Amino acid sequence: MSSGSIFLIDGSADLIISPPTQFPWETGEQSVAAYYDGVPAGVLKVKGTVIGPNHNDIQGQPSCQPISWPCTNGVYGYLGYPTAWMMAELQGDNYARGAFVNGSGEMFSETTNWELVASNVP
Numbered sequence: 804m805s806s807g808s809i810f811l812i813d814g815s816a817d818l819i820i821s822p823p824t825q826f827p828w829e830t831g832e833q834s835v836a837a838y839y840d841g842v843p844a845g846v847l848k849v850k851g852t853v854i855g856p857n858h859n860d861i862q863g864q865p866s867c868q869p870i871s872w873p874c875t876n877g878v879y880g881y882l883g884y885p886t887a888w889m890m891a892e893l894q895g896d897n898y899a900r901g902a903f904v905n906g907s908g909e910m911f912s913e914t915t916n917w918e919l920v921a922s923n924v925p
Contacts, residue, residue, distance in 0.1 A: 808847035810888040811835050812881065814856030815918065839921055849888065849903045851910060851920040853880035884910055884917070900924065 813820070813835045832838050839850040856876045860867070863877025884902060891900035902909040903924040910920050 808888075808892050809842055809849075810885060811839055811848070811850040812885060813852050814858070814860055814876075814880070815852050815854050816857040816875070819858040836919070836921075844923065847892075847924055849910070849920075849922040849924060851884065851917045854916055854918055856880055880916055 832841050835850055835852065839848060842848045857873065859873040860876045861878060861881065863874050863879075865879060865882075866877040867874035887896075887899040887902050890896040891903070903922045905922045905924055908922065908924065910917060910922070
């Protein structure tokens, strides 16, 4: 593997930035899937879509209570797996890395909150 890694994440209701997938007639990287596919194979990469959040949910502190609309879910969905990714990549935590193993990691079976998960982590 080459140096570096990337974790691509989006919310299923985010209509402002790159959606999870793109239409066949769109050119270039116009979706999280296209960005994932564009990352060289030698770079560790993971992608996933949190089910429900829109573009403004990252503003939650951690819920949407203080700001209400346009936030709908808050940051809760963005905390667990991104934290595990940082633990794996920055601290060498093999237990955390296990959540992202291609096809068998925990993130692949957590379908209540995540969809469109992909990984090349061995």
